[in-house]
Amino acid sequence: MRVLVTGGAGFVGANLVSYLIDHGHEVRILDDLSAGSRPEWWGNRSKRPQVVEGHVEDAASARRATRGMDAVVHLAAKPGVADSVAHPEQDFRSNVLGTFTVLDGARRAGVRTFVFASSGAVLAGATPPLREDMAPAPQSPYGASKLYGEGLVAASDVFGITGVSLRFANVYGPLSAHKGSVIAQFLKRVLAGRPLLIYGTGRQTRDFLFVEDVCTAVERALGAKRKGVYHLGTGVETSVNELVRAVQKVSGTKGQVDRQPARPADAARSFVDLSAARRALKWSPRVDLEEGLRRTLEWMRSSAGRGP
Ligand SMILES: NC(=O)c1ccc[n+]([C@@H]2O[C@H](COP(=O)([O-])OP(=O)(O)OC[C@H]3O[C@@H](n4cnc5c(N)ncnc54)[C@H](O)[C@@H]3O)[C@@H](O)[C@H]2O)c1
Numbered sequence: 386m387r388v389l390v391t392g393g394a395g396f397v398g399a400n401l402v403s404y405l406i407d408h409g410h411e412v413r414i415l416d417d418l419s420a421g422s423r424p425e426w427w428g429n430r431s432k433r434p435q436v437v438e439g440h441v442e443d444a445a446s447a448r449r450a451t452r453g454m455d456a457v458v459h460l461a462a463k464p465g466v467a468d469s470v471a472h473p474e475q476d477f478r479s480n481v482l483g484t485f486t487v488l489d490g491a492r493r494a495g496v497r498t499f500v501f502a503s504s505g506a507v508l509a510g511a512t513p514p515l516r517e518d519m520a521p522a523p524q525s526p527y528g529a530s531k532l533y534g535e536g537l538v539a540a541s542d543v544f545g546i547t548g549v550s551l552r553f554a555n556v557y558g559p560l561s562a563h564k565g566s567v568i569a570q571f572l573k574r575v576l577a578g579r580p581l582l583i584y585g586t587g588r589q590t591r592d593f594l595f596v597e598d599v600c601t602a603v604e605r606a607l608g609a610k611r612k613g614v615y616h617l618g619t620g621v622e623t624s625v626n627e628l629v630r631a632v633q634k635v636s637g638t639k640g641q642v643d644r645q646p647a648r649p650a651d652a653a654r655s656f657v658d659l660s661a662a663r664r665a666l667k668w669s670p671r672v673d674l675e676e677g678l679r680r681t682l683e684w685m686r687s688s689a690g691r692g693p
Pocket residue numbers: 391392393394395396397398415416417418419420421439440441442459460461462463464478479483502503504505552553554555556557566
């Protein structure tokens with residue numbers, strides 16, 4: 386397939402681009418390179434993606450990037466809940482207007498499949514396991530922007546586009562050095578010999594999903610015959626305290642822990658019910674937390690944090 390990956394220079398995008406190229410797809414990227422670094426990490430790969438540098442909310446860039454594509458994976462976004470509260474207008478531009486503009490480009494270009502990176506933030510405050518039949522209730526501009534995207538993507542069958550929204554759990558893995566997420570932070574601190582930082586009791590839980598498992602799910606979604614919304618995760622509920630122990634085991638350190646007051650918007654518990662994704666996409670995650678942490682740490686050690 387000829388696949389446009391927006392946000393292809395970011396964490397999930399950079400992993401996905403390699404994955405799709407290795408699986409025989411032709412890949413183009415649309416990214417404004419506002420997060421991470423320039424994609425030098427593609428290094429000596431024989432097949433490289435074509436890079437269109439531009440904003441997703443810019444109609445000319447979106448049209449140029451979607452032209453000739455069979456499918457779009459729309460990842461480009463300002464990803465933080467806290468950032469969206471601090472800068473809602475930026476969230477609107479990139480995440481709402483950006484999603485509209487890329488989908489509009491896809492419609493004009495006759496693209497058949499559109500895969501959208503959504504988030505559990507559309508269900509903020511819901512009691513887990515998170516399921517697709519729960520009523521959405523975003524509590525941040527970020528969550529609201531993802532809900533808008535899901536709606537638009539679901540409605541795009543009126544244009545002959547099959548739209549699939551994937552609500553990623555907490556994704557981690559290589560090429561994440563620029564991320565502020567808990568696993569990226571913990572591993573960077575372990576390597577720097579600094580204490581791990583826990584906000585609150587550490588009993589808050591998350592569902593940690595290795596990025597390679599996201600890539601396999603996206604590839605399945607590219608072959609979807611009908612539209613849908615699916616939670617992607619492992620279904621395993623892991624507390625931050627358990628994560629600390631796993632990081633200590635994998636890194637062979639008995640690192641110190643610093644405790645800070647809980648952050649106000651932090652969900653107490655989160656994990657997903659992945660039965661719909663299993664059924665409809667024939668997808669299951671394969672990498673458990675320990676293996677995923679080991680592979681991420683290995684990348685961080687070998688690259689010293691290079692890459693997007
Ligand atoms: N990483 C996670 O745990 C997670 C969880 C849920 C959902 N998501 C979603 O997955 C997607 C990818 O997340 P990520 O972790 O790779 O984030 P990231 O910040 O590493 O990547 C985002 C990419 O989008 C690009 N970008 C941002 N604004 C842009 C704009 N206006 N125009 C063009 N490019 C722009 C950035 O340069 C970057 O390369 C996002 O949509 C995010 O909301 C991620």
